[in-house]
Amino acid sequence: MNGSTKKWIFIKISSAILIPLMLWFIINFVSIYDQSYSEVLNFFTSKLNKLLFSLFIIFAFFFSSLTISEVFEDYISNEKTKNVANRLLYISAISISFLTIIIIFNLK
């Protein structure tokens, strides 16, 4: 199996997992986004919500990074620029999701 096939399979698996997580999150987000600090905090301190939100972030960044790197593949011809763009994308995806999950699990 070559790299592109592996990437395609990862995109499809993460997409199938992400669809229900996305639906779960966006409905909850609409219900809490304009609520008070304590209401939003209540949402994020629930163990189940922490777990589901973390999974949502991991799969969302994983899926988005792979699909956006496909856009780079299609529209950036310079290999050097493409590598820099991909590295920046992966580093920001990993660091944002990692930091957010640490913060969410430290909320009391």
Next chain:
Amino acid sequence: MENKKPLSPHIQIYRWHISSLVSISHRITGIINIIAISFICLWSSLLILGESNYNMINFFLSSIFGKFIILGIVWSFSFQILSEIRHLIMDMGYGFELQTTKFTGLLVIIGSFILTVAIYLVGKFFF
């Protein structure tokens, strides 16, 4: 080093039809979503700084402009959900006939607006 592989033809070359509209919108909403999710991470992380700091972002999100942004994010998520379902069905080998691709493309476009309203109403009144 310059890559010798040909690039994808840019979108202005093609005559627009439903499949191309869904395809380019899928890519655009994908980019909007990663930006939106980064802001959602920032929004949730601000909770750790306490109530007074959180109130600033709460003030913005409760404004008309904030609500408009939220509605835009809900639409972008709705579009991605429906378009990804369409892609997964096509990956299983279904829906390649010309009429079917047009129909499912239309279903994604119109359905994204219906799903946006449905998600907003469910989130606001049933949760």
